[in-house]
Amino acid sequence: MIRVGFYQFCPTFGDVRANLHKIAEAIEKIRADILVLPELCITGYLFTSHDEVAELAEPIPGPTTLFLENLTRRKHMWLVLGMAERVEANDRSSLRCYNSAVLIGPDGLKGVYRKAHLFLEEKLYFARGDTPFRVYDLGIARAGMLVCFDHFFPEATRALALQGTQIICHPSNLVLAGKGQQITRVRAMENRIFWVLANRYGTEERNGKKLTYTGASQIIAPDGEILAQAPPNEESLQIIEISPSAADDKHVTAMNDLFQDRRPELYKAP
Ligand code: ACM
Secondary structure, X not given: OEXXXXXXXXXXXXXXXXXXXXXXXXXXXXXXXXEEOOOOOOOOOOOOOHHHHHHHOEOOOOHHHHHHHHHHHHHOOEEEEEEEEEEOOOOHHHOEEXXXXXXXXXXXXXXXXXXXXXXXXXXXXXXXXXXXXXXXXXXXXEEEEOOHHHHHOHHHHHHHHHOOOOEEEEEOOOOOOOHHHHHHHHHHHHHOOEEEEEOOEEEEEEOOEEEEEEOOOEEEOOOOOEEEEOOOOOOEEEEEEEOHHHHHOOEEEOOEEOOOOOOHHHHOOO
């Protein structure tokens, strides 16, 4: 059994120090093997210009990942979180920012995933991700990362599941009421995998724009059961025990193995 969880909180826009302090304080209190935090939880989400993103985004590795590595090394745990990543090219005109997820563990930074399916105005401020969906062997479990809107694209989850992913770590800032919670439950069920959805809560209002996030972070079992769920509008730190190998059995009935029964030869348009 391993201990997995989420920390649902309300990041303060633009205040990297305050957000890191909040995360550190939460981690200090817990004993977990894998903890998932929300999307863009170091900076906040509601950017209103590319310059603003470029200002607050950081290289990976960079100050934020180094700070968090100190925690994961000392606590001997894995952390998955969403953060704005800045990739410097030779000149500022080719600077790119990604809405990324990072995987940091007892030995430091292990992986970066750049969000492939951008939502709403993210398309104006971030570059589309260019990292393939890949599974990471953490020793205690095999984990894959998705960021928020990626859940709407079943191929992304399937790509991770077919590589042997047992747990999807899903930093999110969901805004469509109830949708993400339902969809991720179905994705877990149809791939028979665990799913840790770490959503944020609260409202951001900036330069005439406003978004309200839906909270209700959840941990789903391979059979679709909700193992843990946060309230919609308050801070919540929840950790439960799971057995990742339960995700290796793809049977839904004695005669139906969901991966063996696939018919990929029929899925391509003629
Ligand atoms: C989202 O992708 N932040 C909804």
